[in-house]
Amino acid sequence: MLNDLDGNDLFNTLMLERGHSTQACVVVEGETDFNLLADFLRNESLDIVVGYGKQSLLDASHSASVELPKIVFLVDADLDRLTGAIDGYSSNVVATDFYDLYMDAHAQDPEGLVRVARRFLEKATISTADGIDRAFEAAAAVGAARHVSKAATYDLNLHDFPVHLVMSASDGRTEISKVVDLALKRSKPVGTTAEALSAEISERMSAPDCVFIVNSHDLLSALHFCCTRFGTGRVSQTMDQLFELAIDRSVFEAMPVIKRLEDRLAS
Numbered sequence: 671m672l673n674d675l676d677g678n679d680l681f682n683t684l685m686l687e688r689g690h691s692t693q694a695c696v697v698v699e700g701e702t703d704f705n706l707l708a709d710f711l712r713n714e715s716l717d718i719v720v721g722y723g724k725q726s727l728l729d730a731s732h733s734a735s736v737e738l739p740k741i742v743f744l745v746d747a748d749l750d751r752l753t754g755a756i757d758g759y760s761s762n763v764v765a766t767d768f769y770d771l772y773m774d775a776h777a778q779d780p781e782g783l784v785r786v787a788r789r790f791l792e793k794a795t796i797s798t799a800d801g802i803d804r805a806f807e808a809a810a811a812v813g814a815a816r817h818v819s820k821a822a823t824y825d826l827n828l829h830d831f832p833v834h835l836v837m838s839a840s841d842g843r844t845e846i847s848k849v850v851d852l853a854l855k856r857s858k859p860v861g862t863t864a865e866a867l868s869a870e871i872s873e874r875m876s877a878p879d880c881v882f883i884v885n886s887h888d889l890l891s892a893l894h895f896c897c898t899r900f901g902t903g904r905v906s907q908t909m910d911q912l913f914e915l916a917i918d919r920s921v922f923e924a925m926p927v928i929k930r931l932e933d934r935l936a937s
Contacts, residue, residue: 677729790901813883
């Protein structure tokens, strides 16, 4: 298994293991991508490999485009569609339509998230729909902070952001001021004020393309908070696991990212 490799190490390992293979291969960023795709895509003529890290995949893709034509790299778009960074991807890289693969799956099958939330919120103090709305609100707030930070080069530390700390214990609503205060406390000094940053985040959240800044990790973490805080049962599995089980595998046949992936493998 490939683990903790930089781009050169990943390319060299792929060359060693697959340089003479005629079998098509998809390299994905992490275990969650593998879990979501393995049952649907993997077969005798196609293998899926975890490359551990988006930058490693992007770095390896340039050399692999000539040396390893049977390999395609599948990456999360993150904010790259919004920043334009996606224009620099190699031709053997396929990116998700939304922030990540889970968000692509959600866009194709929104009922999957409903099936997860309903297990805990059907008889809770907030409705299933409200729980999902609260989760999206929190994830959009953190996503907006990420996009604002990148666009304005604030370099805020938003890695593994504890979404539950910015959500109200009484109704699950997100407080932008808490997002800003926590982000600033976790970061080195930035060239803006809390008030200005709050305004930028609020404006970004209201943009028509707000759905593209929602990260599934933030979304599922926020939904976990709603389910544990307001729900009627203990959440014994991770939200990632529950989401994977709730997604109908047939939706993959219609996902644009899968169609692009299959087209690239067939070329």
